[in-house]
Each structure stands twice: as C-alpha cells, then as structure tokens.
Amino acid sequence: MFSIKLGFKNLTRRKRRNIITALVIAFAFFAYLFLYSVMNGMEEMSFENIKNLETGDIQITYPEYWEKREELSLENLIYLDQDVDESLENIDGLSGISPELRFSANLNNGIDELPVMGLGIDPEHYKEVFTTQKYLVAGSMFSLDEYKAVIGEKLAQLMDLKIDDYITLLVRTKDDTFNTIDVEIAGLLHTPHPMVNTGTVFVPLDIAQQALNVGNSVSLIAVKVKPGYEENITETLNQNFRRKDLNLRAYSWRESAETVIALATAKKGGISAILSIVLLIGIVGIVNNVILSALERTEEIGMMKALGMREMEIVLVFVVEATGIGVIGGLAGCLLGAAGVGWLVKYGFDLTYFYGDMSMSQFGIPILNKLYGVWNFSTFGFLFILGVTVALLSSIAPALWAARKDPVKAIYHR
Amino acid sequence: MSLIELNKVKKSYQQGKIEVPALRGIDLTVEQGEFTIIFGPSGCGKTTLLNMLGCLDTPTEGEICLNGRKISDLSKKDLAMTRRYNIGFIFQNYNLIPVLTAYENVEFALRLIEDSSEKQIKEKVLKMLEEVGLKGLETRRPNELSGGEQQRVAIARALIKEPKIVLADEPTANLDSKTGIEVIKIMVKMNQELGTTSIFSTHDPQIMKYAKRLINLKDGMISTDERRGRGV
Numbered sequence: 054m055f056s057i058k059l060g061f062k063n064l065t066r067r068k069r070r071n072i073i074t075a076l077v078i079a080f081a082f083f084a085y086l087f088l089y090s091v092m093n094g095m096e097e098m099s100f101e102n103i104k105n106l107e108t109g110d111i112q113i114t115y116p117e118y119w120e121k122r123e124e125l126s127l128e129n130l131i132y133l134d135q136d137v138d139e140s141l142e143n144i145d146g147l148s149g150i151s152p153e154l155r156f157s158a159n160l161n162n163g164i165d166e167l168p169v170m171g172l173g174i175d176p177e178h179y180k181e182v183f184t185t186q187k188y189l190v191a192g193s194m195f196s197l198d199e200y201k202a203v204i205g206e207k208l209a210q211l212m213d214l215k216i217d218d219y220i221t222l223l224v225r226t227k228d229d230t231f232n233t234i235d236v237e238i239a240g241l242l243h244t245p246h247p248m249v250n251t252g253t254v255f256v257p258l259d260i261a262q263q264a265l266n267v268g269n270s271v272s273l274i275a276v277k278v279k280p281g282y283e284e285n286i287t288e289t290l291n292q293n294f295r296r297k298d299l300n301l302r303a304y305s306w307r308e309s310a311e312t313v314i315a316l317a318t319a320k321k322g323g324i325s326a327i328l329s330i331v332l333l334i335g336i337v338g339i340v341n342n343v344i345l346s347a348l349e350r351t352e353e354i355g356m357m358k359a360l361g362m363r364e365m366e367i368v369l370v371f372v373v374e375a376t377g378i379g380v381i382g383g384l385a386g387c388l389l390g391a392a393g394v395g396w397l398v399k400y401g402f403d404l405t406y407f408y409g410d411m412s413m414s415q416f417g418i419p420i421l422n423k424l425y426g427v428w429n430f431s432t433f434g435f436l437f438i439l440g441v442t443v444a445l446l447s448s449i450a451p452a453l454w455a456a457r458k459d460p461v462k463a464i465y466h467r
Numbered sequence: 468m469s470l471i472e473l474n475k476v477k478k479s480y481q482q483g484k485i486e487v488p489a490l491r492g493i494d495l496t497v498e499q500g501e502f503t504i505i506f507g508p509s510g511c512g513k514t515t516l517l518n519m520l521g522c523l524d525t526p527t528e529g530e531i532c533l534n535g536r537k538i539s540d541l542s543k544k545d546l547a548m549t550r551r552y553n554i555g556f557i558f559q560n561y562n563l564i565p566v567l568t569a570y571e572n573v574e575f576a577l578r579l580i581e582d583s584s585e586k587q588i589k590e591k592v593l594k595m596l597e598e599v600g601l602k603g604l605e606t607r608r609p610n611e612l613s614g615g616e617q618q619r620v621a622i623a624r625a626l627i628k629e630p631k632i633v634l635a636d637e638p639t640a641n642l643d644s645k646t647g648i649e650v651i652k653i654m655v656k657m658n659q660e661l662g663t664t665s666i667f668s669t670h671d672p673q674i675m676k677y678a679k680r681l682i683n684l685k686d687g688m689i690s691t692d693e694r695r696g697r698g699v
Contacts, residue, residue: 055578062566356562359523360576360624361551363544460523464558465514 056366060373063346064381070345074338075382078444081331082386082436083393088327090394090426092320094401097427098245099313100306105184106246108306109151109275110283113141113290116302118272125157125170127227130270131301140293140301141274146282149181152271154261158222158234160204160254162212169208169254171222171234173261173271182277185244185255192216192240197257201239205250209241216241222254226266234264276303328436335382335440336447339375343448346371347455354455355463364456371452372445379444383437390433397426468535470631470664471497471520476529478515478687489515491687492529499631500662502655504675507684513668514636516684520666521554521634522546534631551579555625555663557635561617563609569596569620570605576624595623599653615646619653626657633658635667639674651677 064071104110114122118129131137133152141150154173159166176194180186186194195201202220214220215238222234236256244250262268278286283305290303307314347354357367401423473495479488489512497503497520505513518524519531522538531538533549541549550556555576563572573592581588596605599619609617618638625633635654639647651674658665667674675681683691 055575059564059567059575066566352560352562353564356556356558356564358547359521359550359554359556359558361547361549361554361579363547461518464523464562 054369056362056369057373060370061377063370063374064377067346067349070342071378071381074342075378075385077338078335078379078382078440079385079389081334082383082440083389085327085331085436086387086390086432087393087397087426089324089429089432090397091424092324093429094397094424094426096313096317096320098425099316100310102244102246103310103313104306106244106249108309109149109182110278110306111276111287111290112273112304112306112309113276113301114273114304115300119302119304122155122273125155125272127156127225127265127267130154130267130272131274133269133271136297136299137274137301140290140297140299141276144286144289144293146279146286147276148279149178149277151175151178151182151275151277152258153179153273153275154258154265154267154270155272156224156261156265158224158254160208160212161221161223162214162218163221165212166223167208167212169222169252171224171261172253172255173258173265174255175258182275185242185249188242188244189240190243192238195239195255195257197259199239199257200234200236200260201257202236203240203242203255204238205253206241206243207247207250208252208254209238211251214238220254222256222264224264226264228266232264232266234260236260331436332439332443335379335443338382339379339444339447340451342378343371343375343451343455346374347451347458350455351458351463354458355460355465358458358460359464364453367456368449368452371455372448375448375452376441376445379441382444383440386440387433387437390436394426394428398428401425469496470499470534471495472532473519474530474532476519476526476531478512478519478524478527488687490519490526493687493689495682495689495692497632497664497666499664500658501664501666501680502658502678503664503666503680503682504678505666505668505682505684506670506675507690509670511684512687513684515687517634517636517666517668520632521556522549552628553631555628555630555633557618557621557625557633557638559637559640561609561614561621561641563617563620563624565609568606568608569601569612569616569623572609572620573623573627577627580628592623592627595627596620598657599623599626600649613646614642615650618642618646618650622650622653622657626661626663629661630663632664632666635665637668637670639669639671644671644673647671648673 114131115129118126152175156171158169158171160169175197190206194203209215218238220236220238224232224234226232234256242250262270287303287305294301354367404424473493476490476493478490479486493516505516507513519526525539533553538546564575567575570592573595574588577588577592593605596602599622601616601619601623604612604616612620639650642650654665655677657663669675679695681693681695682689
C-alpha cells in the first residue's frame, strides 16, 4: 500500500516537530515507568519491612487484644499452655514462631525520659520470624534471663546512650502498680524500619514477664511461614484454635498494615491518574501534530484527492505517520524508563535528599533512607502497546478532518 | 457520443450574502483526442470550468456528462474513482510530494490504479520519465529539480495512468517562456502518441498556437470557440 509507504516517508518531514512530539511522549512514558517503579518499590519495601521487622506473616492473639492492640494493654494476654503449644505443632509450611510481650514504657537514661514500646522477646525464637538481628550495628543480642536490652541506634543517639550504658524502663504492671526494668544496652540496631529504630526497646521475654507480673503470658505470637502458605496456615491455625476451644485468632500481616495497604490502594488510583495524564499528553501531541501537518499540506491533500485517492487512503497516510511518532516516542520512553528503573533498582534514591532526617514513617510508610524501585516488564509492554494504540486512535479524527477537505479549496487554498 | 458534454452549466459561489457567478451557462462538447486550450482574463471562470471537467466540483445548474455518465449522479466515492481512472491533473504549482523522488511521485499515481508486479511498474515509470525527458533524474526529490523538471514530473504523473482526459490549469504560469514551450511540446507529443484528450487553461499567447481548439472564456461564458485542425 502506497499510503503506508507515504506515511512512513512523511515521518522525515518536519523532523524537529516530530522529534519534539516523540520526545514529549517519551518523557511522559519515562515519568510513568519511573513513578510506577518507585511506587511499587515503596509498596514492596514497606510490606517486606512490616513482615520482617514488625509483624511476621501471621499474628496470633485474642480478638479483644487485637481490637485495642495500639494501646499495648496487658489485658487479654495469651497464656502459653499446652493447648496453645499443641495448636501450633505439626503445621506444614510453618517455619517459625515468636511469642512477644508488648508494653508501654518510659525510657529513662538518668536525665531524660522518652515514651517507647517495650518488646519482650525470646531471641532464639525471634530470629526464626524476624530479620531484626541482622541489623545489629554494634554489640550483640541478649539471651533470656539476661538484664540486657537492644535499642535502635537512632534512639540511642537521641537519649545519648551507648553500648554497656544502663537504662531504666518505667512500666506499669498488670496489677496497675509501677515497676522498673533496669537493663544494660547490649546492642544497637539500624533497620530499614524507622519505628523499630526510634521507638522500640527489646528486652528478654522472661525479664519483661517478671517485671510486668504477667506470668507466662504474651501479647501475641508472631508466625513466619513459607512463601505461599500464608492463607492455608491462617485457616489451619484458626481451625486448631476452635478445636481446642481457644478464643485465639490468626491475623494476616495485612491486617496490621492497614495504613500501608490503604496507601497501596491509593497508589492504584494515583497510577491510573498518572496513566491518564500520560495518555492525554500523547493524545494532545499527536492531534496537534496531525492538525499542523494537515494545515501545511492542504495543497497536497487537494492533489491527492484530484488524483483519485479515497478519504480512507488519505486518512491512512496521516494515521501511519502519527502511529510512527507514537512508536518512536514509545520506544524512546521505554528505553529511558528502563535506564531510570535500572538505576532505581540498583542504586535506589536517598530519601534524606527530600526529607532530611525525617523518615517516611511520618507519612505511614515504614521505609528508611533509601528507596529502591522494582522491575515490572509487563508494564513496559502494556504502556508501549497502549501508547501506540492511543496514538493511532487519536490521529483518526484529525486525519478524517484533513481528508474531508473540499478538494477545490484544498488545491487553491493559497 | 462525445467524451465530455456540458449542457447549460452554471456555477456560482457564495461570498457572504452575495452570490458570485463564476460560470453563466456553458454549452460545450469535447471529443476524444482533442487538444483544447481555454483562455481568457483572470476571473473569467477557467479554473472553475476545469474543476467541473475534472469532477472536483459540481455545477450549481446544468449537467455535465463524462463518457455519457452524468457526474452530478455520482457519489463522492464514485467521483474519486472517476478521477483516479479517467482524469490526470497538472497543476500550476506542480504539487509534487516533497518527500518522494521523481520516480516515486510518478509511481504513486500508478499504484493507485494498478496492482502490477514491481518489475512492470518500474519499467512503466522509467519509460514515462524518459518520455518527458527526465532520464537520470529519477532519484531526485522535487527540491533538487528545476521548475521545468518538476512540471515534467507532474506531467509524467498525470499521464502514467493513461487517462482519458488530462486537465492542466495554467501549467506554464510558473515557468520561463522557453521552459514553458518545452513543457507544452511534451504535452502535444503525448497527446499525439497516446491520443489523450487534453484541456489546458492559460494566459500565455505563445502556447495558444499549439492548440487544436481554442476556447475564449469571458465573464463565465464562452465568447469564441475556434477549431484549428491539427494545431501547430
């Protein structure tokens, strides 16, 4: 078809304008791919940080505790008896369990006092579920029965503390009396989860239970599962609890990460909005290009009609040209996008450039310092096909407008 | 049956609230193979008449028959097809496609009507370009050709599809007199060789001597219609 050949040849006309239109499309593609990668990276990192540093894959507790879990109450605790142990035994895909006692405390360094969350853990079990211990930057993790604590490096800086210093945790016991936990700092953490770094004091579970006078009780049991087992194990655990007549329930980490999940949902809306803007930019660029081309080539359109070309053949000339610009812009955008996303995946970008010492946790996103992107190759393909299709479709109306020009007026329009 | 028959053809254009008559009742028949020149002062209706003959425009009143078919009965698509297969146009401004070479500009017109093999199309196009004196210039783009050469490409483009009628609206107006005469000579030659009916409009008295038939148009009406046998 000569119309197609002519359409392609026309791409070499008005090179500067075609290049600018293609670049606008390319930049819009790049921006979308980059932001998509950032948002997905933020979501993935947030989820990983929540699972690996805060909640585990599943949390087991009483519904009454769950409802008020933010209060760090010492009511409705789980008593670790044989029934609970048996409910957690022999479950396929379960790779670790970690009982935790969460409590409110005031951290005192002898001069200043700061409210924190105390977390009583059994380090041996804790490391089966959480990766926190990998982020020890000084000292070591304590053992059960040791009067020692691990805190975030940031918190230590804030309270002017270092390894081997003594701190006091002022707590309110189950019986509503005050007590203290005097511990020596054994290790300092620097995790990717800002809230762990700045607001948590880890102490041995047995020391915490004793100080809070809760016996062998814990707030919740965090569970680690093998990939893909989460749903099945949640169901199995709930069945086991019902069988044992326990009122316990297993909750997915998703239920703890409501803010981040809400942000992820908002992200989908945000991505759709960005995609709409990208497509709008493409449409405006293409429509503008076709209209300008048609105005410049009015005489040529008249000549084509005089030669007997049908309207659809003339439309095809313009549509091929516009689609060509869409393809060039789309390819350039995907290449730029690949470079941007590649950089983001490999090096990440430092959030401190934007937020200084503030962390993303202030916006409900548990990420510290560096944010890494993620690859999503299907997005590249989807965006390219969508972009080219939109370029093709958006060129039809202005091309029809051009092709329907009166041949006499077109030929003699000067 | 004549190739072209015009019966009381009138055409007027609306300019605001005023109706401006361009043709005021033309009766004309053109036979196959005639080499006709229409002349007259600016605004006398030459271009309007050519546009009607070329199925680019339709009359306000009267009827035009091409090969016995009334063009006012034809749809837009049929008019396009009539132009495609039966009519070749040559314009004052050449109207070549700047991104195509001389060869491709001619090939373009042929591709519209023929689905022959690449080899046959190539042979035909090269032969036509040679006929109009453009051998060796096939790969040049319009901006690499002189005005006369561009008009020869336009002639080749009009004739390549062997149309029944070639219409040329002041084809030499943008050329110097020597080049203009060369171009006209080519068209006379093609008229004689191919028997194509040729209708030109012009102001140029030098060119009029090549006509077999001279029609003088004045105020939208034919004032004289002179047949000159074989022309010069």
